[in-house]
Amino acid sequence: MPMPVPQTRQVRFGANYTPSQGWFHHWLDFDLDAVRADLDSLAGLGLDHIRVFPLWPLFQPNRTLIRPRAVEQLVQLADAAAERGLDISVDGLQGHLSSFDFLPAWTRTWHRRNLFTDPEVLAGQEEYLRTLAAALADRPHFLGMTLGNEINQFSDGPHPDPDRITGAQATAWLERMLAACERGAPGRMHLHAAYDAAWYRDGHPFTPAQAARLGAATAVHSWVFNGTAQRHGPAGTATEQHAAYLVELSKAWATDPHRPVWLQEVGAPAPHIPEDRAARFTEATVRNALDCPDLWGVTWWCSHDVARSLADFPELEYGLGLLRTDRTVKPAGKAIAALVEEWRGRAHRPGVRSTALVVDVGGAAAAPFRSVCAPGGAVFEAWMRLTAQGARPSLVLAELAGDEAHLVSRGITEVCTADDAG
Template identity: 25%
Template structure:
């Protein structure tokens, strides 16, 4: 695994988004030294598009277009319409970063930031993604800027720009794909030595801005997993189990579906109206350990400095943008920065190159679902059960695995080809878990060993008992079933099969007759019931082959097989000290603890063992 990036999104402490116009080299020097002294090694930075390419139209009679010039009607000093003063300032910035040992991820098309558009005047009335003039100037920007800055040692990656999908409206997937392709190709035509990072957030499986497309076109995907903004996430406090799992779940979801590494590019609490600063630091701490263990390239906080003293838009528009820094207005580090510094020290002392994590199973997201929400709940349940999940969209080629999950299926589920590919994997020996909303599965009787008696669009809810625990269920579609080949593991309160298992070839099909994952999305306290036992049961063949397991549902475990040793990283997703509940029959004498204490993992902390 490559070095884990620890960093922050940076605007100068005195000026925010106006830092290039209001350039103060002394303050920038102090900013970067403070950040480097506190253990950061990467900054994500933004050449404001408005300032670096201040091109405007010059009109003639009848509103006719005559030519493009720079601000104040100046002729451009270069064919890319870039401001020479801004370019020189960015070069000086790169030298300051290099002097402080800081690497830079550069967000190129920064036309959107913190709720405000920063596009050149020439493009005010044009669609940024589809208009030929807009595409022309964006390619010129990249040709001029990347061509000029690719010799700077501090630059480690090019980012498409900050959340570019917010700059304008792409009306269909083809428009989003084409724009992304144009920008990526422009970057790579100038510099093929550095990775291209997506910079996007809120991507979808079946939407306009698509995880699969970004994964195809860029080298590294990105998440911006703020619980406050991301759907389904801040239903519990920032330091609670469900919310603490969000960033890792979403990052693994993007990485698996996009089939590229995924960087946690913007992480933050959204300030003191969400929680106190110590809680924000706890939130960061668990996410550092968790995303490191799960193979993300790094974590960057939003943002470096508080911006309460700034008066220009967007800071005088949006109160929620002003107190998000790791450093306050008096230049004092907040607990979040001290947390990142401590994590850096721990990483340096460990000197551990963690092998790639092992994956136990694949969660298949099917057609028409709330994909992210279903993925989120499935990931949490799998972690509680001691499993490591990858994800796939149902129309992608499925990775090989011993265990597949098909959660909360609705209507047409997947294509015939995908369905038969999945059935063959089960027939050849894999296990499959299915939970039902209102999906249609052909050859259902043959596959599940169950027969549908009747089905109706009738909301039902109730409780049932299984393995000495009570479970609530709620479903919008009621199917009455009869077991033929299937073994009924649990019945609902009407005696209807609600959880069953049947052999299919050399494999097994587990069927849960309600959409547990979708139900849990709306249940603030739903995870207090041991719902993960259904995943544990379905995966018993996979878990049974493990040399080591954990039993505590608040502790996640990833396994990493090296040439000589296997490592287990155990992360405590709770505010209490936790005993991981390690089971390793016959292997106790081969285990050594490299970090922490597996029987007393500190709140939001981790333990690492080698065996």
């Protein structure tokens, strides 16, 4: 069989848009001029897209009320982005942001219903996602919908009050909600996003197989405060390669060998990444991710810092922006701008990763032992050892490690185990 030809195209660079005034509470006092000034500062970095977060309780405060004015403001934001050359991806069910939950009153306390299985909640979510997608369907700069920001965290611990579900119920929810987005805006890049419990937490109902097989692309969110930086330090190979590892890990489950992978969230959280190392970490993380085939793009978390006048955020959340609240550029922002300039007009052609580390998680579908992939796990640590030695490893599921057609489709010529990696 012929070796696969790596796909070439330009990689995308963007930011998760956190308004400089009022954080996501800006929807309560929507100021289009302030939004335009924020978007000007992002366009000044050379970025080509943003990811936007409506707050679900403000847009759908009652199960049968999706506020027309809120939807209109979302469209205004999208049009302002387009005027500055920025495409837009919209997250629907917000959901969860920076340690705060934003759930409508019709899903909580006296109206408590399971977010993933209750028939009335499902119908409300479905119509909400369809409505947002339809409102933007005629905008050529609209990329598509993400169902919600790390909504998987509502399904399991360590959330203090989870809506428990099975893996089959998670699949059914994902398929139904993705179909609603497609009805609203056919043919756009609709996908779902999970925090890394989907990849690392045994028994979690949202799985790697769902992440890598449902939706138009695979989204990965890379945060090194998950034990990686604590174990390996701020400049360790594992810390600077964590995002690239997640990109490659996702490809082990993908049935399409060239499925696009979107590094949809990645940031430099202090104190795990000290402020004076943020620019170095940013550059190293992005460069390492760019060495992964089929990377759709990198979207940094986040655009602007959180104002210190806002209370009760975890300390690390305040300083994650590429820009300060006064819209001046921080060192991490300068690092991103330099990378954007370097890659402007350049084809993404990283080459095939021909060595694959075997991933045995007890079965691809449920992945009951996926913690071997987590920081400290045998697969994670072996991949990082190989990388530190100068290798460019990928990963392959144990059940596919002997499948010649699969290996050829991915350009894999050598397979090794964690024990082989020393």
